[in-house]
Amino acid sequence: MKNLFKNQLWAIVLLVFAFSCNDNGGDEPLGKYDSGVLIMNEGNFGTNDGEVYHYDPATGTLTHDIFELENSRPFAGLLEDMVLEQDRLYLVANTGKVEIVNPGDFKSIGAVINDLDQPRSLATASSKLFISDYGPYNASYATPDSYIAVVSGLDGGTVKKKIEVSNKPEDLFANGKFVWVAGSEEGKLEIIDADTETVTKTIDVEGKPVQFFQLGSEVWVYSVDPDKVSFLSLNLASQSVKEIKSFDVANATGRIAIGEDNKLYLVTSSGWPDYQDAVAVVSIADNTVDTDWTTGSGFYGIGYDQTKQEIYLTNSAGFQGNGLVTVFKKDGTEVKEMEVGRGPSGFVFR
Amino acid sequence: MILLLLVFSVLGFEPMQDTVSLEQVEVYAPALDRFAHGQKVTNLDSKVLEAYSARSLGDMLQEKSPVFVRQYGAGMLASPSFRGTSAGHTAIFWNGLPINSPSLGQSDLSILPVEAIDRVQLQFGSAGALFGNEAIGGSIHLGSKTDFGKGFEGKLSQTIGSFGLFNTSVSGAFSSKKFSSKTRLFRRIAENDFGYQDLSQPGTPEVREDHAEVEQVGLVQDLAWNLSSKSQVKAAFWWNKAEREIQPVMGSNTTDLQSDESIRAVVDYFRFGKKSVWNLKTGLVRDKMIFNESLNQTRQFFLASDWDFEAGENWKFKAGARATFVKGDLSTYSETDQRFEFYQSAAWKTSEDLSFSFNLRQFAYPGDVVPFLPGIGADWRFLNKEKQELLLKASLGKGFKVPTLNDRFWSPGGNPDLLPEESINGEIGLHWLKKGNFSWEQSLTYYRMEVDNWIIWLPQGSVWSPENIRKVQNQGLEFQGNAGWKLGSWDWELGLSYTFSEALDLTTEPSNPQQLPYTPEHQANGNLSAEFKGFGLNLSSFFVGPRAIGTGNARVMDAFQIWNAGLTFSKLTWGKVQFPLSFQVLNLLDKDYQVLYLRAMPGRSYQLNLTIHL
Numbered sequence: 001m002k003n004l005f006k007n008q009l010w011a012i013v014l015l016v017f018a019f020s021c022n023d024n025g026g027d028e029p030l031g032k033y034d035s036g037v038l039i040m041n042e043g044n045f046g047t048n049d050g051e052v053y054h055y056d057p058a059t060g061t062l063t064h065d066i067f068e069l070e071n072s073r074p075f076a077g078l079l080e081d082m083v084l085e086q087d088r089l090y091l092v093a094n095t096g097k098v099e100i101v102n103p104g105d106f107k108s109i110g111a112v113i114n115d116l117d118q119p120r121s122l123a124t125a126s127s128k129l130f131i132s133d134y135g136p137y138n139a140s141y142a143t144p145d146s147y148i149a150v151v152s153g154l155d156g157g158t159v160k161k162k163i164e165v166s167n168k169p170e171d172l173f174a175n176g177k178f179v180w181v182a183g184s185e186e187g188k189l190e191i192i193d194a195d196t197e198t199v200t201k202t203i204d205v206e207g208k209p210v211q212f213f214q215l216g217s218e219v220w221v222y223s224v225d226p227d228k229v230s231f232l233s234l235n236l237a238s239q240s241v242k243e244i245k246s247f248d249v250a251n252a253t254g255r256i257a258i259g260e261d262n263k264l265y266l267v268t269s270s271g272w273p274d275y276q277d278a279v280a281v282v283s284i285a286d287n288t289v290d291t292d293w294t295t296g297s298g299f300y301g302i303g304y305d306q307t308k309q310e311i312y313l314t315n316s317a318g319f320q321g322n323g324l325v326t327v328f329k330k331d332g333t334e335v336k337e338m339e340v341g342r343g344p345s346g347f348v349f350r
Numbered sequence: 351m352i353l354l355l356l357v358f359s360v361l362g363f364e365p366m367q368d369t370v371s372l373e374q375v376e377v378y379a380p381a382l383d384r385f386a387h388g389q390k391v392t393n394l395d396s397k398v399l400e401a402y403s404a405r406s407l408g409d410m411l412q413e414k415s416p417v418f419v420r421q422y423g424a425g426m427l428a429s430p431s432f433r434g435t436s437a438g439h440t441a442i443f444w445n446g447l448p449i450n451s452p453s454l455g456q457s458d459l460s461i462l463p464v465e466a467i468d469r470v471q472l473q474f475g476s477a478g479a480l481f482g483n484e485a486i487g488g489s490i491h492l493g494s495k496t497d498f499g500k501g502f503e504g505k506l507s508q509t510i511g512s513f514g515l516f517n518t519s520v521s522g523a524f525s526s527k528k529f530s531s532k533t534r535l536f537r538r539i540a541e542n543d544f545g546y547q548d549l550s551q552p553g554t555p556e557v558r559e560d561h562a563e564v565e566q567v568g569l570v571q572d573l574a575w576n577l578s579s580k581s582q583v584k585a586a587f588w589w590n591k592a593e594r595e596i597q598p599v600m601g602s603n604t605t606d607l608q609s610d611e612s613i614r615a616v617v618d619y620f621r622f623g624k625k626s627v628w629n630l631k632t633g634l635v636r637d638k639m640i641f642n643e644s645l646n647q648t649r650q651f652f653l654a655s656d657w658d659f660e661a662g663e664n665w666k667f668k669a670g671a672r673a674t675f676v677k678g679d680l681s682t683y684s685e686t687d688q689r690f691e692f693y694q695s696a697a698w699k700t701s702e703d704l705s706f707s708f709n710l711r712q713f714a715y716p717g718d719v720v721p722f723l724p725g726i727g728a729d730w731r732f733l734n735k736e737k738q739e740l741l742l743k744a745s746l747g748k749g750f751k752v753p754t755l756n757d758r759f760w761s762p763g764g765n766p767d768l769l770p771e772e773s774i775n776g777e778i779g780l781h782w783l784k785k786g787n788f789s790w791e792q793s794l795t796y797y798r799m800e801v802d803n804w805i806i807w808l809p810q811g812s813v814w815s816p817e818n819i820r821k822v823q824n825q826g827l828e829f830q831g832n833a834g835w836k837l838g839s840w841d842w843e844l845g846l847s848y849t850f851s852e853a854l855d856l857t858t859e860p861s862n863p864q865q866l867p868y869t870p871e872h873q874a875n876g877n878l879s880a881e882f883k884g885f886g887l888n889l890s891s892f893f894v895g896p897r898a899i900g901t902g903n904a905r906v907m908d909a910f911q912i913w914n915a916g917l918t919f920s921k922l923t924w925g926k927v928q929f930p931l932s933f934q935v936l937n938l939l940d941k942d943y944q945v946l947y948l949r950a951m952p953g954r955s956y957q958l959n960l961t962i963h964l
Contacts, residue, residue: 273815321900
């Protein structure tokens with residue numbers, strides 16, 4: 001009886017909680033930027049004109065510089081990454097700060113402005129921020145002192161600890177209290193315990209791991225080599241690599257968009273002096289590769305709109321000024337082209 | 351007619367500038383004054399140079415000329431833009447020696463202190479035939495002035511100012527009728543710890559700049575000997591060193607350090623004939639730049655000779671050749687380069703009021719030959735009354751720029767297949783001169799220019815590489831006016847200048863061309879000064895219009911206007927020693943502004959100068 005009551009009580013609590021969540025979700029008005037596409041414009045080195053544009057595919061409206069519009073001050077940094085977690089949008093500037101905004105109205109909530117060098121990405125775990133940072137350059141432009149910066153609380157503040165990791169950490173992925181680090185330069189996955197703020201495990205992998213992504217229920221790491229790309233599925237429980245799938249795609253830049261049907265869109269570039277860019281499509285399910293889904297030059301970032309099933313490809317236009325975004329259907333036909341900010345490099349589809 | 355080549359006293363830089371106090375210049379008028387018919391040329395007179403003696407050429411041009419100067423902060427990189435072109439499209443000469451860096455193809459005007467030079471002339475428009483490489487948007491001519499027969503002269507000048515400014519200069523000169531020597535030493539320290547609103551931080555707090563300290567020292571030595579009544583040797587040497595903390599762009603926390611050290615030396619031999627002068631010129635420019643720990647060094651050696659002569663009453667000619675040997679030891683490459691050029695100029699005076707000039711140059715370097723570069727111009731004084739003159743000027747010229755050493759050889763990315771940049775410029779100008787109690791000089795110039803094969807560095811993946819990609823069409827209107835009058839015991843002077851400059855980028859979006867980045871369409875400056883019994887007052891202002899920070903429909907920065915004011919007293923004496931005093935307030939209204947995006951500039955500052963003339 002007692003137990004039954006206890007169970008019922010739990011059921012009631014859960015029910016109330018569920019309703020209240022539901023109510024809250026339903027009542028809270030959708031913010032201006034809670035739908036549509038956020039376009040990340042990195043900005044130009046030495047100009048610090050990184051900014052976010054908002055595109056509403058329903059109306060075709062493109063809003064410029066929404067950080068400045070909503071906060072009456074420029075972003076003033078090179079925008080490296082946008083991370084939407086814990087109802088907050090983290091804008092990571094590799095010039096040395098993280099700005100935190102409300103994703104609905106883009107109003108500033110907080111920031112991490114001191115003690116960072118070249119932040120790359122961010123993840124949240126145990127109510128803390130974990131920020132991957134290349135660390136300072138040394139005299140020969142190497143970064144031997146890379147770290148993950150830890151900030152208590154989700155709204156910014158001061159860096160309380162720097163956890164030393166392998167050189168040039170890129171993307172982060174949080175699973176419970178564990179934060180996975182893609183250690184790009186030395187080919188390592190490092191796992192940090194968010195509570196003890198220490199590296200608890202290091203896994204050596206092939207190539208340069210740059211990006212975590214989820215495909216169905218699996219978590220993968222995208223890793224690039226000069227002449228091939230690899231996808232490593234992770235066993236999160238045992239903290240190990242489950243399976244590796246490699247494809248002959250040369251010169252991948254590390255930019256990736258996750259499409260439907262286990263299809264991945266990868267930006268490749270031969271670089272100087274031939275300078276031929278392309279988008280390669282890899283199907284993880286049936287192991288097929290199309291290395292020139294589209295070709296050109298100036299390709300910089302890529303995104304995939306899951307709801308409209310459209311591919312967004314950016315062109316940096318040589319960083320001379322505004323860049324371009326071209327929207328394609330899955331079959332490669334062009335839907336739209338628009339001028340966006342400088343150095344467009346990625347998207348958040350809301 | 352007497353050839354304007356006599357040893358001691360030839361008047362003036364520009365024949366039409368009678369209202370401006372004319373100064374004696376030595377030896378002979380440079381090509382700029384003799385073969386630049388129809389071109390817009392302005393002089394910054396010695397009064398202006400004196401007022402800016404504790405500041406840089408960049409500050410002076412920004413505030414006193416139609417040139418737009420892209421300033422990266424206080425005491426930081428300052429690069430000139432003539433008629434909507436880039437810094438690399440400006441040839442800069444010091445005593446006839448081209449001093450732009452051969453690796454960068456440009457100069458930093460903030461490390462060319464005004465106290466190192468005695469005269470500054472600006473020439474606008476493409477004049478490749480007359481001045482050679484890089485004279486696309488215009489050229490800057492700096493020089494020393496040589497005096498003879500003045501005995502001993504000495505000067506000690508100390509300026510102190512806001513934001514930790516200490517500027518000291520000492521000069522001593524001695525000249526007899528045969529020999530002339532002038533030595534000047536200067537040192538400038540500026541902490542540049544000015545306050546500014548940091549737009550990159552939440553709440554945009556007022557912060558102090560803590561990484562923009564500049565220290566600059568220099569030594570200039572000028573020498574001249576009159577070997578005989580028919581020959582003269584002149585030599586000049588300039589050592590300049592600047593150590594700078596590079597002011598970071600707002601939002602960045604970089605702590606870059608830059609050291610620039612230059613040695614420039616030139617020796618001229620002149621041989622005067624009855625109606626001719628022969629000049630042999632040799633020179634050396636060595637630039638050493640250390641950015642953080644990377645060392646970049648270039649050396650240039652010049653050997654040139656030309657012959658100036660008059661034929662009959664109405665024809666003047668000049669013919670010459672120059673060889674340039676360049677060695678670059680940069681952080682990523684070591685290369686040598688040679689340049690050979692031949693040039694001819696002719697000036698024909700058809701009557702008292704109408705004259706023409708024709709200029710021609712052939713230029714060769716290992717990458718290419720620029721075979722035939724013409725320029726033509728005319729001055730027509732169509733009204734010549736006792737108190738008024740109206741002059742029509744028209745010219746047509748071409749310009750070119752050889753790809754720089756970095757453009758060709760930088761590793762990785764350098765592109766050895768680059769073509770020279772080229773331009774064509776046409777202009778027409780009206781000059782109106784009025785003498786009398788209320789005198790003025792006004793000029794209005796319309797120009798049209800096209801620059802093609804403009805070299806831009808573009809990213810090819812992670813490597814940046816230059817390409818001949820940009821094509822630009824420029825046109826504009828330049829007004830400059832000066833007026834002077836007397837009111838009781840007060841002498842008044844008013845100067846006004848306005849420039850409209852359109853520079854359309856035909857590359858990015860040819861169907862809807864936009865103005866080039868950082869090229870304001872509108873620019874103006876003005877100056878009002880009054881003098882009364884040794885007291886001087888002046889109020890000046892400069893305006894820079896809106897400008898985009900990138901190509902396409904990129905962000906546009908707001909226009910700004912800055913006011914400066916000054917007070918001078920020149921009658922303080924003790925025996926024969928004079929102690930001119932001056933006090934200046936820069937950015938009088940404490941305007942928060944940036945010339946380039948997110949590059950903070952100082953607010954109101956004060957400078958007090960005491961000079962002792964011995």
